[in-house]
Amino acid sequence: MSVLRVGIIGVGMMGADHAARVAHRSANAALVAIADPDQDRAARLAARFDGVRVISDPMELIADPQVDAVIIASPGSVHEDQVLACIVHRKYVLCEKPLTMDSASSLRLVEAEAVAGAPLLQVGFMRRFDPEYAQMKRVLDSGRLGRTLLLHNTHRNKSVPNPDFRSEMIVRDSLVHEVDVARFLFGQEITSITVLSPAPTSHALPGVADPQVSIFTMAGGGMVTSEVFCNCQVGYEVRCEAVAERGTLIAGRPQTGLYSTVAGAEHGSWGGEVHPDFTTRFARAYDLEVQSWIDASRRRQVVGPTSWDGYAATAVCTAGMQSLATGEPVTVDLADRTLVGA
Amino acid sequence: MSVLRVGIIGVGMMGADHAARVAHRSANAALVAIADPDQDRAARLAARFDGVRVISDPMELIADPQVDAVIIASPGSVHEDQVLACIVHRKYVLCEKPLTMDSASSLRLVEAEAVAGAPLLQVGFMRRFDPEYAQMKRVLDSGRLGRTLLLHNTHRNKSVPNPDFRSEMIVRDSLVHEVDVARFLFGQEITSITVLSPAPTSHALPGVADPQVSIFTMAGGGMVTSEVFCNCQVGYEVRCEAVAERGTLIAGRPQTGLYSTVAGAEHGSWGGEVHPDFTTRFARAYDLEVQSWIDASRRRQVVGPTSWDGYAATAVCTAGMQSLATGEPVTVDLADRTLVGA
Amino acid sequence: MSVLRVGIIGVGMMGADHAARVAHRSANAALVAIADPDQDRAARLAARFDGVRVISDPMELIADPQVDAVIIASPGSVHEDQVLACIVHRKYVLCEKPLTMDSASSLRLVEAEAVAGAPLLQVGFMRRFDPEYAQMKRVLDSGRLGRTLLLHNTHRNKSVPNPDFRSEMIVRDSLVHEVDVARFLFGQEITSITVLSPAPTSHALPGVADPQVSIFTMAGGGMVTSEVFCNCQVGYEVRCEAVAERGTLIAGRPQTGLYSTVAGAEHGSWGGEVHPDFTTRFARAYDLEVQSWIDASRRRQVVGPTSWDGYAATAVCTAGMQSLATGEPVTVDLADRTLVGA
Amino acid sequence: MSVLRVGIIGVGMMGADHAARVAHRSANAALVAIADPDQDRAARLAARFDGVRVISDPMELIADPQVDAVIIASPGSVHEDQVLACIVHRKYVLCEKPLTMDSASSLRLVEAEAVAGAPLLQVGFMRRFDPEYAQMKRVLDSGRLGRTLLLHNTHRNKSVPNPDFRSEMIVRDSLVHEVDVARFLFGQEITSITVLSPAPTSHALPGVADPQVSIFTMAGGGMVTSEVFCNCQVGYEVRCEAVAERGTLIAGRPQTGLYSTVAGAEHGSWGGEVHPDFTTRFARAYDLEVQSWIDASRRRQVVGPTSWDGYAATAVCTAGMQSLATGEPVTVDLADRTLVGA
Known part of the structure; x- marks a missing residue:
């Protein structure tokens, strides 16, 4: 995989920060799509970069074949469905903490990934x-x-x-x-x-x-x-x-x-x-986290905190x-x- | 009171340190007597100073009219009796922590001091x-x-x-x-x-x-x-x-x-x-504590941690x-x- | 200019560090070519990246139309000619210090850039x-x-x-x-x-x-x-x-x-x-320096220490x-x- | 010598600080006399201590048989005469810096002390x-x-x-x-x-x-x-x-x-x-300096910076x-x- 094409779901403070990080401070990645319930906010952010599409439905972003990997910075209450979709579509995903709102739902993600047969999920414990x-x-x-x-x-x-x-x-x-x-x-x-x-x-x-x-x-x-x-x-x-x-x-x-x-x-x-x-x-930690996630995803690996870490x-x-x-x-x-x- | 004549009870590590402090680093005080169950240790220490008497019985040291004030650095288990004797003889006393071994005995000292009608006791919380x-x-x-x-x-x-x-x-x-x-x-x-x-x-x-x-x-x-x-x-x-x-x-x-x-x-x-x-x-804290105690005792006051502080x-x-x-x-x-x- | 194609001249400790920086830690840049008198060293380094050509003659690297910008990490004694070639070919150039070996030669570079009519040179004062x-x-x-x-x-x-x-x-x-x-x-x-x-x-x-x-x-x-x-x-x-x-x-x-x-x-x-x-x-400083140079070069600007700074x-x-x-x-x-x- | 009887010459900021130090924070010393051209200032300071005489003439203070040792905190321009008087009267003296106003006068004090045959002078380099x-x-x-x-x-x-x-x-x-x-x-x-x-x-x-x-x-x-x-x-x-x-x-x-x-x-x-x-x-340094000077003077020694140090x-x-x-x-x-x- 030459350049990792990244989509970001949720572009509040954290997601917007990640967008700039992927687009301006990371090697071997391209920011290609963003999704956010606030369409105006998404459009304004997309306009700051070249060639970034706004996709209204986060599930569509995840399924898009032009998106290799996904950063989830949406509210925790929607993480479960979004991460699950990533697993289903075999997309590498960096999900901000908390993984989900309760341990049962987090465990379901651990199990889904186990079923998928390959690690795909990194949880955003950037420390x-x-x-x-x-x-x-x-x-x-x-x-x-x-x-x-x-x-x-x-x-x-x-x-x-x-x-x-x-x-x-x-x-x-x-x-x-x-x-x-x-x-x-x-x-x-x-x-x-x-x-x-x-x-x-x-x-x-x-x-x-x-x-x-x-x-x-x-x-x-x-x-x-x-x-x-x-x-x-x-x-x-x-x-x-x-x-x-x-x-x-x-x-x-x-x-x-x-x-x-x-x-x-x-x-x-x-x-x-x-x-x-x-x-x-944690500017440096976020930069290192995201570059490390990009590098690992391009090698089809997960090297940061795992789904189990998120569940626990x-x-x-x-x-x-x-x-x-x-x-x-x-x-x-x-x-x-x-x-x-x- | 021109120079405070100090006796020290218990000359292990802490008491010996206080002896040198009173004799060599404090103004307006004189080390005049020490008492310790280990008579040899007491004699050896006394020999390092001018005019310091070794008194075998701590109660005798406390009662001695040539002793104005007492530092108690003996084991906590004998503090109650020694502090009580100081109160009885109206001697200013700096007692190392713990004041006594349990709260009932500490409370008895608070009450004894109240009965005596004047603060006499400072507890060695040097911090x-x-x-x-x-x-x-x-x-x-x-x-x-x-x-x-x-x-x-x-x-x-x-x-x-x-x-x-x-x-x-x-x-x-x-x-x-x-x-x-x-x-x-x-x-x-x-x-x-x-x-x-x-x-x-x-x-x-x-x-x-x-x-x-x-x-x-x-x-x-x-x-x-x-x-x-x-x-x-x-x-x-x-x-x-x-x-x-x-x-x-x-x-x-x-x-x-x-x-x-x-x-x-x-x-x-x-x-x-x-x-x-x-x-x-805490070298500086101990020096300041003891000088402050000497100064207050000469003014017939107690300005450090009180008997109530020791009890609590x-x-x-x-x-x-x-x-x-x-x-x-x-x-x-x-x-x-x-x-x-x- | 979508992605800045970077060539590096001189791949000793500093140049090899820059190579990894451009290839692995910088956004919107691609390492495309390296030149070094030690051909084996150049080949070994190139093999660690994808699509990096080894060009034996640094002047050829500078002239190559597939190279947009050049990092010069060769010994100071050859800087003058290499920087001059960059100016002639209108290539953005980040030259490690010292700019040249004496002030007369540095001044010639200042003048050459003035003649070229546009700032092209940044000197590697990364502090x-x-x-x-x-x-x-x-x-x-x-x-x-x-x-x-x-x-x-x-x-x-x-x-x-x-x-x-x-x-x-x-x-x-x-x-x-x-x-x-x-x-x-x-x-x-x-x-x-x-x-x-x-x-x-x-x-x-x-x-x-x-x-x-x-x-x-x-x-x-x-x-x-x-x-x-x-x-x-x-x-x-x-x-x-x-x-x-x-x-x-x-x-x-x-x-x-x-x-x-x-x-x-x-x-x-x-x-x-x-x-x-x-x-x-200065890991962070070098990363920020090179990313800043890449970003500025893509905007056809020079924002770091200038040729005059190098000369002075x-x-x-x-x-x-x-x-x-x-x-x-x-x-x-x-x-x-x-x-x-x- | 049981208690060192100290006189202080010059009770501006530094001398007043030393007066409190000798009287309130030093062991085995007594402040017995002060001299200052400003008689009111001297009287006000003396009133803060017990038994401290005000002596109008510093030379009289130095000569006084009730004074064992002298601290000189007067202006540097009068140091030479005052230190010389101390040497003549064989008084231990702690003289604030500068020792004197020029090297010739300082050298005269070194020579005078050599003639006296015993070290008497410590210079106030408290660091x-x-x-x-x-x-x-x-x-x-x-x-x-x-x-x-x-x-x-x-x-x-x-x-x-x-x-x-x-x-x-x-x-x-x-x-x-x-x-x-x-x-x-x-x-x-x-x-x-x-x-x-x-x-x-x-x-x-x-x-x-x-x-x-x-x-x-x-x-x-x-x-x-x-x-x-x-x-x-x-x-x-x-x-x-x-x-x-x-x-x-x-x-x-x-x-x-x-x-x-x-x-x-x-x-x-x-x-x-x-x-x-x-x-x-330098509160601690001054305390240690003066206590050390007191202790040494009682042992008839000088252990701090010497007259040669002051001259050099x-x-x-x-x-x-x-x-x-x-x-x-x-x-x-x-x-x-x-x-x-x-």
Whole structure:
């Protein structure tokens, strides 16, 4: 396959970002089609590129023989049908997280792919491609720090403008990244999750539990703490500290980037700017993720997070949303991986 | 009172450190007496200073009219009697943590001091005197970051040589510092504590839960996570991150101190040395604590952590040791502060 | 121009890196041809890509109508002829530094381009594309720190394996980057340069002045200090501190990247790995430089460092090599920019 | 000598700071007398301590048999006479820098002390007592980084309110610290100094060269660059980077202390406060310097920077003030150390 012809479904903030990435920053790929319920938005975006068709029906885009591979950046509620269509049409697909809205539907995708007989699906857990997270994985796997014991995650967003935002979304849409990071770095499943609700910030919508503190227990007995804070007012901050038997690692330490001192009214200050959002913090990770997906698709392979990774993360978050209601630990029940052929 | 004449009870690592501090690094104080069950150790230490008497019976040291104030660095199990004697003899006393072995005995000291009618007791929570913790308190209290929502603590020791070391000691002797930090920075009591036991490091004694992860709930609904790891093999690392409504603070960030790059076999490295133990990490805090105690005692005041602070910390740790057995949250029951006159 | 067809001349370390960049990591470009005196090396490299021709004569590559644009990564001594051929054939060209071996030859290229009547040449000063240097430029130009007063540069390489390495090369091949950075950040020409030779490291070849300390005076009176150290044994370290009237900026601070603590024989350590060489330190900058050059070439523009920038840097380094011999300041004589039409 | 009875001459900002240090933060010393031309200022300060006499004539204070040791914090122009009186009366003396106003007068003090037959004088180069500088010295002396090749110093003050401030004072009163640091860390004399004047900041007084860039050549061929900037508007920043054959060291890196993120109008920021002045940045160094001087004086020793160190620093600064006028290197002529008995 000389050049991978890519179609994108859903061109909100994330999908539009991917469109520019495929068209302007990726080798050996061409953006050929986009689909979005908002036809005007789709047309406006398509006009920014050469030779990109707007296709009204996402299923038509998937079925189009001129489309080799699909990026799904639509809302999670329509992922199941769209990914399934990709599998049916044997299209390589990069699906943004969450894979689907509950674990049963995610499992159906795992099974469908198993039936199809070839891996086709990569789930958009882009942190695995961030250079520091990737290096952390290599160092932990090298064994030179001994066994991994703990992870401590920090995940902060400046604010959530969505007036329909609910506590569960913090688990399903934000914490899901820490779920994948924990499974990735430990190389183990999560067996239990507790989601705690401290007194909320006054910047959260009424009734929304923000920030949240979560605890995962790993299959090997390791433990993971995560703070997710969606209205921290400052900016986007994502950090991960791994504690192993003979040392520790931190990815995403604060105070990176250009450093400045500045005169002040009274005291001068030192410091820099916090990332405004994930598009700048993980710009490199997204670029590497998409290029890696393009390269693998051209070789007819899947090298990133798999359908099973998407399913397992959904299952953990489903349990996490239950825990959120009570503050009690909830056991994660996963299907037998060997039975579903994953 | 021109010069404060200080006696020290217990001259193990901590007491010997305090002896040198009083004699060599503190203004307006004189080390005049030491007491220790190990008479040889006491004699050897006394010989390093001018005019320091060895008194075999700690109660005699406390009662001695030539001793104005006492530092208690003996094992926690004898603290109650020794502090009580100090109160009875109206001696200013700086007692190392833990105040006593259980909350009932600590409460008795609170009551005894109330009966005595004047504050005499300061508990050795020296982190309050660390410049970064102290500044953190000032910034949080200033309100310019809004209400405090969360604390995340890290507390690591290189190793524990004690062959009798047990899981409970991590709560009572180490986590007790995070208990005080949480109460200090929030300015609130802790209402509930959970102590979790991840799979232990292979460097811990058999049966010892190390590391531990703890969760405190504050009276105002705030939450505190703490990792305590007593056999991390690396060195001494103590860190505290406060998360408030409009910003965050970190005391004890990694990578402080002299920075170095060094040629290596393959890759060169950047970095520095981790503190070997608390005596170097908190050298300044201990100096400031003891000087502050000397100054206050000469003015017949107590300005550091009080008997109530010592009692409340003991009560939280007592509940924490219960939680350690089950991993379930345990409610902290405190006496009515107004009833005991504290 | 739909896809930019790129030919590369010289496929040593730098050229091979660019080949992979164009073929595997750049959008809207195709690597179509390479030329190198070492035919075997060229053939081996070409075999790693699809449809890349090996052309023995670089002049033939430049003239080839199937080649739209050329990257020159050959030794500096042959740059003049190759760049001139690109100008003659109206090919967009990205030429690695140094532009040429002396200022007279560089000036001839400036004049040739002026005669051609359209900008075609970009010089490979990739630091301008490094995110931190680029942000530094924006902040300094914003004026919110006031006028720029000083720059302090650090530029260290692990070692130089070349047995023919001479002191002048440190000026011409390494310091040339600081020369461009100074001109870029100040937006001014350099009027005088002093190159000092401290007692050399024992890791340098006999007779080679390494490290070197240089001082530039800018047209506006600002000053620049630079340490260049080519055998520092540690790794690759490049840093720039700008001092302005109301604040400072540092790009490339030490201690970036993944952070680790590790148990040691005696003292544990904190830190990370130093970049081994420029390919990792400036990986992002090279990617951005080449993508930007591809995009601009497709729009028939030049947006990076120009032929004049290449000439001016060469002129400063020529003066610097004179200064190296005496340690005395040498005035930089530049052609009249308006006369040469640059 | 049980308690060292200290008198202080000159109680401006520095002397008043030392008064509080001796009285409130130092062991085994008593502040007994102060002298200052401003009698009111002296009386007000004395009133803050117990038993401190105000003596109008500094020579009387030095001669007073109730005074064991003297701290001189008066203007440099009267140091020679006062130090000489201390030597004559065999009083241990800690004299703030600069030792005297020119090298001839400093040399007379070296000779006077030699005649007295015992070391009595310590010069107030307190950076030698800063924990990071002291550790840097130990690491360099250990030899594990190889021979020291270069130092790069940064020395910034927020502003200079003095309306009589002149360019020479930057050399004599500020750069003198870098002069001592260079001699201390290399363990060698400085043989030549160049002081360069870039275009000055608009915050400097008319005609004052600020910032300045200096170059020292060491006796062994090593080289030292120093930026001194007295009106940087931001705060107090002092940094030293040592470059050795197999690694580097940095003392006083930026971004130390309490770290904060704060919400902003647009972009949130990370960072902290810059030290306002030397009293906070070097608080610990001053405490350690004075305690060390007290301890040594009680043992009838001098352990800090000696009279020779003070003389050599003055000689270098004298040459530096000459260089400031021309920008040309000036050779430093030192007396023959063996001849003067130092």
